[in-house]
Amino acid sequence: MTPFVGRQRELELVLDGYERSKEGRGQAISIISEAGVGKSRLLYEFRKAVTNEDVTFLEGSCLSYSRNVAYYPIVDLLKANFDIQDSDTEQEIREKVTKGLQSIKVDEASALPYLLELLSVKESGIDKIPLSPEARKERTIEAIKKIVLKGSEIRPLIMATEDLHWMDRSSEDVMKELLESIAGARVFLIFTYRPEFVHTWGSRSYHSQVTLNRLSNRETLTMATHILGVPYIERGLEDLILQKTEGIPFFIEEFIKSLKDFDVGCSELIGHGWVQLSGHQLHGSEYLHYRTSFELLLQCFSFVVRQTFLNSGRCTFDQVLGLFVEPGDESASKLRREDSAQHQNLRLRTLWLSSDANLPQLSQR
Ligand SMILES: Nc1ncnc2c1ncn2[C@@H]1O[C@H](COP(=O)(O)OP(=O)(O)OP(=O)(O)O)[C@@H](O)[C@H]1O
Numbered sequence: 001m002t003p004f005v006g007r008q009r010e011l012e013l014v015l016d017g018y019e020r021s022k023e024g025r026g027q028a029i030s031i032i033s034e035a036g037v038g039k040s041r042l043l044y045e046f047r048k049a050v051t052n053e054d055v056t057f058l059e060g061s062c063l064s065y066s067r068n069v070a071y072y073p074i075v076d077l078l079k080a081n082f083d084i085q086d087s088d089t090e091q092e093i094r095e096k097v098t099k100g101l102q103s104i105k106v107d108e109a110s111a112l113p114y115l116l117e118l119l120s121v122k123e124s125g126i127d128k129i130p131l132s133p134e135a136r137k138e139r140t141i142e143a144i145k146k147i148v149l150k151g152s153e154i155r156p157l158i159m160a161t162e163d164l165h166w167m168d169r170s171s172e173d174v175m176k177e178l179l180e181s182i183a184g185a186r187v188f189l190i191f192t193y194r195p196e197f198v199h200t201w202g203s204r205s206y207h208s209q210v211t212l213n214r215l216s217n218r219e220t221l222t223m224a225t226h227i228l229g230v231p232y233i234e235r236g237l238e239d240l241i242l243q244k245t246e247g248i249p250f251f252i253e254e255f256i257k258s259l260k261d262f263d264v265g266c267s268e269l270i271g272h273g274w275v276q277l278s279g280h281q282l283h284g285s286e287y288l289h290y291r292t293s294f295e296l297l298l299q300c301f302s303f304v305v306r307q308t309f310l311n312s313g314r315c316t317f318d319q320v321l322g323l324f325v326e327p328g329d330e331s332a333s334k335l336r337r338e339d340s341a342q343h344q345n346l347r348l349r350t351l352w353l354s355s356d357a358n359l360p361q362l363s364q365r
């Protein structure tokens with residue numbers, strides 16, 4: 001995983017909320033950002049920061065297709081709470097929930113059938129309770145609230161629900177109720193969502209929001225150098241990264257990965273200052289030095305790719321060398337001698353250059 005960059009202030013905010021909730025002042029925090037900007041990562045870092053705490057940490061997520069699936073993230077949270085595995089039989093689930101309810105002193109009749117029903121256990125017992133759908137929903141929410149509040153009396157409870165922009169109505173009602181009932185409990189609710197989600201909950205003094213902005217140029221480049229594993233990045237490449245990724249961590253990772261895949265070996269060829277360009281389509285027989293312009297590197301590789309490898313998508317080290325180095329050039333044999341196995345089978349991923357519509361000026365050359 002890419003080392004965590006920036007976001008110290010935001011992490012502090014989440015930790016602050018947790019500290020307060022631990023003292024019995026229930027808290028909620030919403031982490032909001034566009035896609036790929038780092039909500040899940042911040043949550044992950046927070047979870048890491050509290051791993052040694054004596055606290056129950058439950059996580060649930062909404063998915064793009066779960067908007068019409070009632071209680072989707074709640075089921076995740078319940079499973080986590082009762083330590084239910086996908087491989088558990090219905091009998092095992094029943095036992096775990098029953099035991100769980102006993103340990104937090106929630107009476108079975110008011111909760112068990114509703115929870116088992118949510119967990120899709122066939123003989124949940126809910127059919128024996130004559131209730132309107134509305135009343136059943138109310139009792140279900142009550143049961144969930146009880147486990148949260150009673151559970152938090154034994155150990156502080158953190159409940160994180162991700163991607164509320166895909167949340168179903170029933171889950172939203174649960175969250176709303178929970179939000180209204182945690183004020184005096186050791187409960188910390190964390191929500192993550194993209195800005196398009198507009199919740200219908202009233203504002204509460206104990207519910208804060210943290211909006212993640214895109215990374216600054218400096219943070220973007222720090223992240224890029226981490227991923228590339230280099231001490232610094234040459235200027236031309238810096239500009240390209242900033243321009244292509246716009247400070248969105250997800251794009252930064254993907255873009256650098258595509259560069260790395262493509263660039264295996266070639267930056268070393270050129271990096272060692274040995275490679276000479278012989279193709280007149282390029283820049284005469286210019287010598288590429290270490291830290292050569294990235295633009296030029298791309299040009300020469302787009303040339304290689306188009307000339308030779310478009311069909312196969314791979315080439316040997318000698319083929320590449322043959323394109324760049326004058327026959328009989330001393331540096332070529334030197335390079336061959338010191339060549340590693342990786343170079344011998346240099347693979348060029350043509351896909352990236354040929355499919356990247358963002359680099360028309362390069363692929364046209
Ligand atoms: N501050 C950061 N430092 C380093 N890497 C980061 C940072 N923030 C995010 N990333 C990485 O960027 C990628 C996207 O981040 P993440 O999944 O957290 O985005 P998200 O906001 O949850 O997106 P979505 O709305 O799609 O769920 C992840 O691989 C994550 O590890």
Ligand SMILES: [Mg+2]
Binds near residue numbers: 039040041162
């Ligand atoms: Mg996410």
